[in-house]
Amino acid sequence: MDNDKHFNLIINIMIGLLVAAIIILLDHLAINIKSQPSDYNWQDSTESASAQKENAINDGMKKIEPGETTFLPILNFHHIGTAPQHADKISKSFYLEPKKFEALLKSLMDNGYHAVFASEAVSYLQTMQIPENKIMVITFDDGNEDFYTNAWPILQKYQVKSSMYIMTGVRGEDWLTEEQIKELDKFGLVEFGSHTVWHPKLTKATSEEIDSELANSKEFLEKLLNKQVNILAYPFGLYNEEIKNKTKSAGYISGLTFDQDAWQNPDDLFALTRISVYPELNVVKFLDELRNGK
Numbered sequence: 001m002d003n004d005k006h007f008n009l010i011i012n013i014m015i016g017l018l019v020a021a022i023i024i025l026l027d028h029l030a031i032n033i034k035s036q037p038s039d040y041n042w043q044d045s046t047e048s049a050s051a052q053k054e055n056a057i058n059d060g061m062k063k064i065e066p067g068e069t070t071f072l073p074i075l076n077f078h079h080i081g082t083a084p085q086h087a088d089k090i091s092k093s094f095y096l097e098p099k100k101f102e103a104l105l106k107s108l109m110d111n112g113y114h115a116v117f118a119s120e121a122v123s124y125l126q127t128m129q130i131p132e133n134k135i136m137v138i139t140f141d142d143g144n145e146d147f148y149t150n151a152w153p154i155l156q157k158y159q160v161k162s163s164m165y166i167m168t169g170v171r172g173e174d175w176l177t178e179e180q181i182k183e184l185d186k187f188g189l190v191e192f193g194s195h196t197v198w199h200p201k202l203t204k205a206t207s208e209e210i211d212s213e214l215a216n217s218k219e220f221l222e223k224l225l226n227k228q229v230n231i232l233a234y235p236f237g238l239y240n241e242e243i244k245n246k247t248k249s250a251g252y253i254s255g256l257t258f259d260q261d262a263w264q265n266p267d268d269l270f271a272l273t274r275i276s277v278y279p280e281l282n283v284v285k286f287l288d289e290l291r292n293g294k
Ligand SMILES: [Zn+2]
Pocket: 141, 142, 195, 199, 235, 236
């Protein structure tokens, strides 16, 4: 055998080994792929369905044109629980029975709504890109204890994200404790924001009071959670131009109010509108009307 032939033989053997290795590798992959479905239980396939849904949301983005508003419902709740019997009509409107809350979440999901954090919604508005799929934000104000006992088990059951706005100065048995806030934050399904320290009407407060309410509540939550807190829900939804400017100067990226509307203006992140959910409101129908009414 001369050197050239010897060389060719070695090359052929090497190619042969390489092809064999590729076949073994492909076969192995095929076995793995084939064996996967039978390994899946229903929970895994639910997870994979929700992962697909997540991908679909990440993939399908649409542009928000400059100067246009965009449909992005931000729902607001106060109490999930049974209203005290002696409560007046207005106070009762802030309570939603847990069963009703669960039915509402289910019907929103059945109608294609996917909950995102308020911070995610703000980031869509900042970048002028929003998922094509229907998204919504579920917010709670005040930090009532019944969030932990009644709302949280339901939100956790359906893995629904929510955003909670805390009055950082108010403590006691009716309110979330610092431990509960930290525990909820660690779980990753609840995002916390500020609802000021003492829940004043900011439009009636002095300039100094506004500054300290905005700064101290932010600082309190940031220290407690060791992360940035940069969305504010105005107490009673009350704000004006001065309050908007001060909120921005205090380091917030957005301020939430109420206007029973779901169309958001990306040029006005310090006046994002929320829909206050009361027991008689047919939320899905109302959202459909708002969506089509434009
Ligand atoms: Zn409030």
